[in-house]
Amino acid sequence: MTGLAPDLLAQRRLLGPLAWVIAAICLIATLASATALTLDHGARSLAGSLAGRATVEVSSDDPVERERHAEAALRLLRGRPEIVAATPVSQAEVARLAEQLGADAEDGLELPTLIDVTLRPGVSADALTAQLLPIPGVRLLPQAQTLAPLAAVLEALDHVALGVALVAAVSALLASGLAAHAALAAHEAAADILHALGATDRQLSRLLERRIGFEALAGAVLGSLMGGGAILFIAAKLQGLDKGQVTGTSLHFGDWAVLAAIPLLLSAAAVAMTRVVVMARLAKAA
Amino acid sequence: MAGIVEFQKVGLRYGRGAETLSDLDFVLERGSFHLLTGPSGAGKSSLLSLITLARRPSRGLIRLFGEDVVTIDRARLPAFRRRIGIVYQDFRLIPSISVFENVALPLRIVGAHPNEIDASVTELLAWVGLDARARALPSMLSGGEQQRVAIARAVVTRPDLIVADEPTGNVDPEMAGRIFHLLESLNRLGTTVLIATHDIHLIGRAPQAAMMRLNRGTLDDPTGALRHPPARQAPYP
Numbered sequence: 119m120t121g122l123a124p125d126l127l128a129q130r131r132l133l134g135p136l137a138w139v140i141a142a143i144c145l146i147a148t149l150a151s152a153t154a155l156t157l158d159h160g161a162r163s164l165a166g167s168l169a170g171r172a173t174v175e176v177s178s179d180d181p182v183e184r185e186r187h188a189e190a191a192l193r194l195l196r197g198r199p200e201i202v203a204a205t206p207v208s209q210a211e212v213a214r215l216a217e218q219l220g221a222d223a224e225d226g227l228e229l230p231t232l233i234d235v236t237l238r239p240g241v242s243a244d245a246l247t248a249q250l251l252p253i254p255g256v257r258l259l260p261q262a263q264t265l266a267p268l269a270a271v272l273e274a275l276d277h278v279a280l281g282v283a284l285v286a287a288v289s290a291l292l293a294s295g296l297a298a299h300a301a302l303a304a305h306e307a308a309a310d311i312l313h314a315l316g317a318t319d320r321q322l323s324r325l326l327e328r329r330i331g332f333e334a335l336a337g338a339v340l341g342s343l344m345g346g347g348a349i350l351f352i353a354a355k356l357q358g359l360d361k362g363q364v365t366g367t368s369l370h371f372g373d374w375a376v377l378a379a380i381p382l383l384l385s386a387a388a389v390a391m392t393r394v395v396v397m398a399r400l401a402k403a404a
Numbered sequence: 405m406a407g408i409v410e411f412q413k414v415g416l417r418y419g420r421g422a423e424t425l426s427d428l429d430f431v432l433e434r435g436s437f438h439l440l441t442g443p444s445g446a447g448k449s450s451l452l453s454l455i456t457l458a459r460r461p462s463r464g465l466i467r468l469f470g471e472d473v474v475t476i477d478r479a480r481l482p483a484f485r486r487r488i489g490i491v492y493q494d495f496r497l498i499p500s501i502s503v504f505e506n507v508a509l510p511l512r513i514v515g516a517h518p519n520e521i522d523a524s525v526t527e528l529l530a531w532v533g534l535d536a537r538a539r540a541l542p543s544m545l546s547g548g549e550q551q552r553v554a555i556a557r558a559v560v561t562r563p564d565l566i567v568a569d570e571p572t573g574n575v576d577p578e579m580a581g582r583i584f585h586l587l588e589s590l591n592r593l594g595t596t597v598l599i600a601t602h603d604i605h606l607i608g609r610a611p612q613a614a615m616m617r618l619n620r621g622t623l624d625d626p627t628g629a630l631r632h633p634p635a636r637q638a639p640y641p
Contacts, residue, residue, distance in 0.1 A: 122512055125500050311496050314456060315557075316486030317513045318479070401478065 126312070127305045127325055133336055136297040140290055140337030140384060141344070147286035147380050148345025154279035155373045161272040168262040168269075170236060172243040174204075177230040178255045188231040190253050195233065198249065200241040207232040287387065294330060294388035298395040301326050313403070323396040327389045334388035338381030346377065407431040407467070408565055408596050409455055414464030416450055416621075423462070424450050425621045432598060434564070437591045439607055440600040442618035448600040451618060452569050455598065456490050457481050469564065486514060489558030489595075491587075493570035495550040497542040503553050504529070504538040510561045528556040532586065548579030555586055559595070566590055568599045572606055584609055 174191055178184035188206065195204035212229050237243060243260035250256045262269075302309065309322055353368065369377075409432040416425040425447045432438055442448050453459045454466060457473060466474050468484050476484075489510075497506045504525055511521045529535040532552035534545075542550055551571060558566055568587060572580035584606055591597045601607065607615075617624055 122509075126498055127500075307496070308498055310458075311498060312509070312513070313482075314458060314485060314490055314496075315510045315513055316482045318482045321513065 122312075122317070122321060122325055126308060127301070127329055134297070134333055136293060136330065136388075137333040137337035137340070139293045140334045140388065141341035143286050143290045143293065144338040144341025144381055144384055145345045145348075146341075147283050147290075147384065148342050148377055149348060150279045150282035150286060151377055151380060152345070152349045152369060152373070154276050154283060155369060155376065157272050157276040157279060159368075159370075161269060161276060164265065164269055164272065165262070168265055170202075170239055170241065170243075171261045172235045172237065172246065173207075173259045173261060174233040174235055174246075174250065175230045175257045175259055176233070176253075176255055177228070177257070179228055181228065184228070184231055184255065187253050187255050188233065191250060191256050192233055194249060194253070195235060195246070198246070200238050200245065202236040202238055203234075204236075205234045207234055287384065290334070290384045291387050291391045294334060294391040295395045297330055297333070297388075298326060298392040299399070301329060301392075302396055302399055309400075319397055319400040322400060323393050326396050327392045330392045331385055331389040335381065335385040338384045342377070342381040349377075408434045408469060409598075410465075410467040411454075412465040412467075414454065414461045414466055416447075416454060416459065417462040423621055425454070425461075425618075428464070428623055430616065430623060432565075432596055434596055435591070435594050436596055437588070437610065437613045438596075438598045438616055439610055439613045440598060440616045440618065441602055441607060443602065446618040447621045448602075448618055449569055452567055452598075452600055455565075456488055456567050457485050486510070486561060487564045489561070489563035489566045491551070491554050491558045491566065491568035491571045493573040495542070495547075495554045495574075497550055497553055497557075499542055502539050502541060503534060503545070506542065506553055507556045507560055509557060514561065524560055525556075528560055532556045548575040548583070551575055551579070551583055552586070555583065559590055563595065565596045565598070568597070570601055570603075571599060572601065572603055577605070580606065581609070 174195065176184055176188040176191055178187060192204055192206060195201050209229065209231070212232055216227075216229055235243075235246070237246075243258060243263075247258045250258055305326075312322055349369070356368075409430075411428045411430050414425065414428040415423045417423045428451070440448055440451065450459070454461055455468075457468070460474060464474070465472060469487060471484075473481070473484055497503075498509070501509075507525045507528060508521050511524060516524075526535065526538070529538050532555060534549060534552055534556070537545060537549065542553065545553065551574065555568075555571070558568075566587065571583055571587070575583065580603070587597050587599065588610070599606070599613075607613075
């Protein structure tokens, strides 16, 4: 028990510069963490929706031959035990997709026939390639492979966001350490008196820990509220997007719990850093 | 009487300079009253800083309350400091807290019960004549009043040893007399008192005190001429 009055270390303002620094850091950490969590969900959602899915493309300049080959492929696929479903894509849909990719229906290009295939879990799409080889003009396109670059980009962005959150946490630690140094220097006279009266290093350290912990918590809560507001604003904008274009972008309850824990963690880190710095400094005294 | 402070061949050096204190050998007996004198720069404050454990000596042995405090683990020093009451020339009160809280500090440090703190601090403030100023901040008090607060703070835990560094240096002669009287009365209650001073009038007021004279970092003439200064009559009431 310290029993020491918290106003022993007088301060002119309720909140010092550390609170504002921690607020900015917490804002960055919250946004970066939310980004990391969202990207992680997006990547998982993408991987989940693409895993076990493939597209069989049947192409030929002769429409009749193409349809014959497509029917053969369809029969083969539906006869395989590892196939859950094999569904032909309508030509109208194929034409729409081609148009999205820049092809013009009036170009006279022969569009391929596409078959969407869903495999049983754990079955590789590559296993089907050999089965389809005897049918001319048939090509198997595993969707995960097709969208692998996008998944890699999402993963990289996820790591970057996580890195930013970690850098923010380290910055909070360094800022707290500097604040502890400054506070100890500013209150050196009071610390000397308390030492002379028999106060232990831990008692002195606790006084500074309480001061810096309070400032860090106040700043972290402020930064967290600003970050939460920004996330809700962006979430509202994302809701306006076509669900088919953007999926897996919402934060779950657990994610909000993680974000809510950030100010507490930053404050705890600030207190721990203060203890380390103050105890190390005091240990150098007589 | 047992030695409460023992110095054996103690030396103190700041940095790489010459020794500020050299070969100090003395014993302060329990319940004794000592005056430490010497010219400015003689090393009085340095000697007090060794006794109050604000510094460690460069060499030699210091025993406080029978234990070697030179090689002692740093974590044990607060327990020794709590047995020493210190009065500084510049008072060293905490400016942001009230007179009451300043006096209560040593008790709060040792984790005393609030009722005990209330009773002890109230009693001591009455003893030093400042019970009416308990809620005032130190900045609202005169120098003499602040020194009395410092004395109350120094004795609130009933320490075994009181060390006062020029306690009358910043107060008028009348107040100096009252402060000296407070320290004398503490000594009569059995507390060992060591006062560093170059106030010749204060020295004249304490014929019963054992003299210690520091000169250029060494103790000499511990019971010599300063015990009988030329200006013997005390100006204090």
